[in-house]
Amino acid sequence: SVTVDARTNTLLIQDMAGKILEVRKLISELDRPVKQVLIETRIVIANEDFSRNIGVKLGLTGINDSVGSIIGSGSLSNTATVRTDGISASGDGSLSVNLPATGINGDSPGSYALTLAKAGAGWAALIDLEISALEAEGNGKIVANPRLMTADQQEAHIEQGQERIFTTTTEGEGSVVTKKAVLSLTVTPQITPDDRVILDVFITKDSFVSPTEESINTLKVRTRVLLDNGETVVIGGIYEHQSSETVSKVPLLGDLPVIGVLFKKKGILHNRRELLIFLTPRIINPALTAG
Numbered sequence: 001s002v003t004v005d006a007r008t009n010t011l012l013i014q015d016m017a018g019k020i021l022e023v024r025k026l027i028s029e030l031d032r033p034v035k036q037v038l039i040e041t042r043i044v045i046a047n048e049d050f051s052r053n054i055g056v057k058l059g060l061t062g063i064n065d066s067v068g069s070i071i072g073s074g075s076l077s078n079t080a081t082v083r084t085d086g087i088s089a090s091g092d093g094s095l096s097v098n099l100p101a102t103g104i105n106g107d108s109p110g111s112y113a114l115t116l117a118k119a120g121a122g123w124a125a126l127i128d129l130e131i132s133a134l135e136a137e138g139n140g141k142i143v144a145n146p147r148l149m150t151a152d153q154q155e156a157h158i159e160q161g162q163e164r165i166f167t168t169t170t171e172g173e174g175s176v177v178t179k180k181a182v183l184s185l186t187v188t189p190q191i192t193p194d195d196r197v198i199l200d201v202f203i204t205k206d207s208f209v210s211p212t213e214e215s216i217n218t219l220k221v222r223t224r225v226l227l228d229n230g231e232t233v234v235i236g237g238i239y240e241h242q243s244s245e246t247v248s249k250v251p252l253l254g255d256l257p258v259i260g261v262l263f264k265k266k267g268i269l270h271n272r273r274e275l276l277i278f279l280t281p282r283i284i285n286p287a288l289t290a291g
């Protein structure tokens with residue numbers, strides 16, 4: 001007979017000694033610790049100069065393949081390829097698509113063109129330095145820097161955003177509607193027999209059309225990438241457009257009534273920023289987390 005104690009995760013077995021030995025052998029083969037993956041995530045909003053500079057420093061160029069996907073190869077000897085329609089890798093090296101996005105055959109891509117870059121573990125220090133200098137130089141900001149721990153083939157999810165309350169009127173009756181606009185990231189790792197990691201990544205980026213409208217702009221990206229343990233994948237090509245009015249004027253004279261308009265100039269500053277998501281999976285040894 002077999003009795004299960006779920007509270008202590010214990011099996012109580014009553015049988016012949018030979019049968020019990022067989023059961024113990026079977027349990028030792030099946031009851032093994034599940035490997036876990038630590039996913040280091042850095043979500044960055046940067047201007048185009050930062051995106052372009054880090055792409056150049058990683059030595060990346062855009063090319064076109066037969067099925068029309070935007071892929072890339074590094075300028076170094078060891079290269080790898082990341083495709084948005086599945087897994088494809090060649091060589092043991094590090095690099096893939098440039099940042100920011102480069103359109104097929106040199107054409108300008110859409111505002112939401114997905115681009116991927118892949119940097120080996122040896123590039124981690126360079127990426128950390130670039131991100132650390134990002135805010136100091138005024139080129140952008142780090143939105144979030146979470147670390148997600150999840151078991152092999154188990155989903156990890158994080159989201160950040162805002163919630164607004166709107167009042168609507170239907171047939172003379174008012175009602176309150178709550179809307180959420182969030183940036184969410186869902187990652188499912190799968191550890192391969194050779195200790196590499198397949199990442200299934202799903203990203204949603206919502207934004208309100210205006211402060212007074214319920215309408216929400218939604219962008220969804222889904223991709224899969226194969227990485228070595230400790231490699232970093234960079235997902236980019238998600239843009240935010242901002243416009244602001246600027247005023248330049250001559251001190252004192254520009255503030256004069258009526259004639260002050262002759263001494264000042266108004267303009268509109270257009271700014272386009274890119275959302276970059278850095279993902280670094282690290283396989284955790286079960287022995288390190290035991291006990």
